[in-house]
Amino acid sequence: MATNILGISAYYHDSAAVLLADGEIIAAAQEERFTRKKHDPSFPSNAVRYVLDEGGMEMDDLCAISFYDKPYLKFERLLETYHEFAPKGLKSFLSAMPVWIKEKLFMRKLLNVELEKIGMGKPPRILFPEHHLSHAASAFFPSPFDEAAIVTIDGVGEWATTTIGHGQANLITILRQLDFPHSLGLLYSAFTYYCGFKVNSGEYKLMGLAPYGNPNTERFKKWKEIITNELTDLREDGSFLLNMDFFNYATGLTMCPEDKWEKLFGIPMRKPESELSQPYMDIALAIQQVTEEVVLRIAETAKQLAQSRYLVLAGGVALNCVSNGKLLEKGLFEDIWIQPASGDAGGALGAAYTAWHIWRNKERTVSGMDSMKGAYLGPGFGADDIRKVARKYDAPQKEYQDFDQLCTDTARLLEQGNVIGWFQGRMEYGPRALGNRSILGDPRNPEMQRKLNLKIKYREGFRPFAPSVMEEDIAEYFKLNNSTPYMLFVAPVREERRNPLPDGYDQGGLYERLYFQRSDIPAITHVDYSARIQSVNKSTNEKYWKLINAFKTRTGYGVLVNTSFNVRGEPIVCTPSEAYTCFMRTEMDYLVMGRFCFEKSRQPEWNEKSRWQEEYDLD
Amino acid sequence: MESIKEIWGYLRERKKYWLLPIILTMLLFGGLIFLTSGSAIAPFIYTLF
Numbered sequence: 001m002a003t004n005i006l007g008i009s010a011y012y013h014d015s016a017a018v019l020l021a022d023g024e025i026i027a028a029a030q031e032e033r034f035t036r037k038k039h040d041p042s043f044p045s046n047a048v049r050y051v052l053d054e055g056g057m058e059m060d061d062l063c064a065i066s067f068y069d070k071p072y073l074k075f076e077r078l079l080e081t082y083h084e085f086a087p088k089g090l091k092s093f094l095s096a097m098p099v100w101i102k103e104k105l106f107m108r109k110l111l112n113v114e115l116e117k118i119g120m121g122k123p124p125r126i127l128f129p130e131h132h133l134s135h136a137a138s139a140f141f142p143s144p145f146d147e148a149a150i151v152t153i154d155g156v157g158e159w160a161t162t163t164i165g166h167g168q169a170n171l172i173t174i175l176r177q178l179d180f181p182h183s184l185g186l187l188y189s190a191f192t193y194y195c196g197f198k199v200n201s202g203e204y205k206l207m208g209l210a211p212y213g214n215p216n217t218e219r220f221k222k223w224k225e226i227i228t229n230e231l232t233d234l235r236e237d238g239s240f241l242l243n244m245d246f247f248n249y250a251t252g253l254t255m256c257p258e259d260k261w262e263k264l265f266g267i268p269m270r271k272p273e274s275e276l277s278q279p280y281m282d283i284a285l286a287i288q289q290v291t292e293e294v295v296l297r298i299a300e301t302a303k304q305l306a307q308s309r310y311l312v313l314a315g316g317v318a319l320n321c322v323s324n325g326k327l328l329e330k331g332l333f334e335d336i337w338i339q340p341a342s343g344d345a346g347g348a349l350g351a352a353y354t355a356w357h358i359w360r361n362k363e364r365t366v367s368g369m370d371s372m373k374g375a376y377l378g379p380g381f382g383a384d385d386i387r388k389v390a391r392k393y394d395a396p397q398k399e400y401q402d403f404d405q406l407c408t409d410t411a412r413l414l415e416q417g418n419v420i421g422w423f424q425g426r427m428e429y430g431p432r433a434l435g436n437r438s439i440l441g442d443p444r445n446p447e448m449q450r451k452l453n454l455k456i457k458y459r460e461g462f463r464p465f466a467p468s469v470m471e472e473d474i475a476e477y478f479k480l481n482n483s484t485p486y487m488l489f490v491a492p493v494r495e496e497r498r499n500p501l502p503d504g505y506d507q508g509g510l511y512e513r514l515y516f517q518r519s520d521i522p523a524i525t526h527v528d529y530s531a532r533i534q535s536v537n538k539s540t541n542e543k544y545w546k547l548i549n550a551f552k553t554r555t556g557y558g559v560l561v562n563t564s565f566n567v568r569g570e571p572i573v574c575t576p577s578e579a580y581t582c583f584m585r586t587e588m589d590y591l592v593m594g595r596f597c598f599e600k601s602r603q604p605e606w607n608e609k610s611r612w613q614e615e616y617d618l619d
Numbered sequence: 620m621e622s623i624k625e626i627w628g629y630l631r632e633r634k635k636y637w638l639l640p641i642i643l644t645m646l647l648f649g650g651l652i653f654l655t656s657g658s659a660i661a662p663f664i665y666t667l668f
Contacts (some may be wrong), residue, residue, distance in 0.1 A: 016638060073629075105622070
């Protein structure tokens with residue numbers, strides 16, 4: 001009997017597909033990377049085709065397809081919520097029901113139709129594990145622990161918004177659950193909305209904005225109190241109730257009633273793309289600190305209930321790496337592992353694992369390493385594919401026979417202040433670029449942060465950049481001893497590397513503070529001296545490690561600036577052609593793809609008929 | 620038919636029989652009204668449904 005399972009997440013946000021063969025992850029990818037539409041929620045036809053191709057399989061080779069949530073249970077939640085709030089929510093009810101009556105209530109049929117359209121044979125049986133079980137499975141089964149406490153926190157699945165569980169061998173037991181509408185993810189999203197960022201994509205901007213907040217002001221203290229006293233009823237065990245008088249999302253078409261919030265906080269809702277003033281930074285800090293407090297309490301309860309030395313995390317809130325860093329620093333657990341694709345894309349992986357370990361009751365072996373293969377699970381391209389792109393665009397390039405020499409030369413270019421697109425191997429699964437689809441720079445360069453934000457990424461100037469550091473050198477730069485291969489923990493830059501802040505720094509404007517040189521690696525040191533770290537392991541990503549090592553040989557610094565290979569609003573590049581296009585559209589200086597190096601000044605003039613900036617919606 | 624069986628199975632499993640008239644009414648009337656429009660991707664600021 002076939003032992004291969006296809007996992008799918010779709011129809012909400014971040015559709016994805018994953019292929020498991022005998023419990024091993026063969027391939028995983030988000031649909032957005034193929035359709036070039038960020039957070040694409042449509043059925044992941046391209047991703048399914050890709051993962052099956054990568055495994056050399058057709059539908060006949062699968063024993064099951066596993067979808068990442070239970071549609072009927074979600075429908076139950078919708079009906080009961082509308083019933084509870086009636087007659088409020090009629091408009092929302094009328095816009096939600098058509099899609100359910102027409103398609104989502106018949107999810108099995110819908111999936112079968114879509115799968116048959118792919119043309120790779122007749123799909124096998126489809127399973128529907130619960131949304132938070134899928135998250136829990138994506139956190140525990142690929143983790144390096146034989147047993148662990150499991151915490152999943154997101155906006156909402158069917159009913160659950162937060163669960164605490166225990167994983168042991170090939171079993172997961174859910175021990176406690178917090179239900180909709182009381183949701184930490186949606187609380188954070190409501191503030192994202194109020195601060196003028198896009199819900200479900202701008203949450204990480206709010207997190208990046210928080211360090212600009214001033215915790216010493218009366219305003220900040222008052223707002224934090226409002227969040228904990230008026231908006232929420234927070235309990236010792238981390239559970240909480242939201243005061244639904246202040247939230248619209250259960251039945252409305254917005255996150256919160258603006259008039260009530262404006263009265264509560266005394267500032268108007270920020271218009272998207274407008275200037276960021278200090279009050280929004282303070283409010284961002286207030287909700288960030290409350291989030292950290294809630295996550296910490298939930299983790300304490302998880303430790304008590306599961307009696308475990310280890311913790312695994314998943315769900316959208318697990319991408320809040322500042323909160324993760326605080327949790328790690330607290331030392332509640334000996335080690336913490338977080339699923340790199342913690343959002344809904346990761347649900348596809350969890351659904352597949354649930355089918356394998358729970359439905360098929362297959363044993364799980366733990367090797368001491370996680371099973372994510374560095375999250376390099378997407379499409380890879382060879383020298384011929386790159387040559388084709390070079391031919392198509394008539395693009396001069398230099399081919400290296402010796403990869404070490406390529407690294408030495410690239411390190412020199414980085415040292416000279418150049419920004420380099422770095423495209424190698426298989427694409428990452430999850431929201432982070434981890435050195436295979438990355439834009440790189442010199443972290444010591446005082447101009448690098450500004451250059452990357454404004455001339456390469458075309459995004460808001462306040463946003464910080466992350467460092468990639470050789471795993472063995474983490475402690476030299478940061479107050480962190482654990483490895484963090486998926487860029488999921490924030491930790492402080494070591495004190496001896498910091499520059500003292502000038503008098504009146506806290507009173508300065510956003511950009512005044514931002515452009516002050518806070519350390520000897522200013523491009524990756526955020527305004528509160530923190531950094532979102534990726535540690536690079538030689539055996540997991542040897543090519544990237546070699547490049548950083550070459551940079552260290554030249555400069556003494558085993559650390560680079562790493563940002564995702566895309567512009568604002570664009571999904572991370574997948575193919576060599578997309579990488580070349582992105583390289584030519586921006587002020588990137590060099591592009592290194594495989595063993596080929598493209599120098600911008602030698603490329604033919606780049607002409608596009610349409611305005612490419614309008615291709616992507618702002619995120 | 621398979622979907623109807625599945626919905627009935629779900630209602631029995633969850634003991635949510637009170638949802639049955641709502642679902643039936645929606646399928647009968649809603650189906651007529653809405654079958655011509657909509658897609659599986661919900662038009663909402665935060666896709667809760």
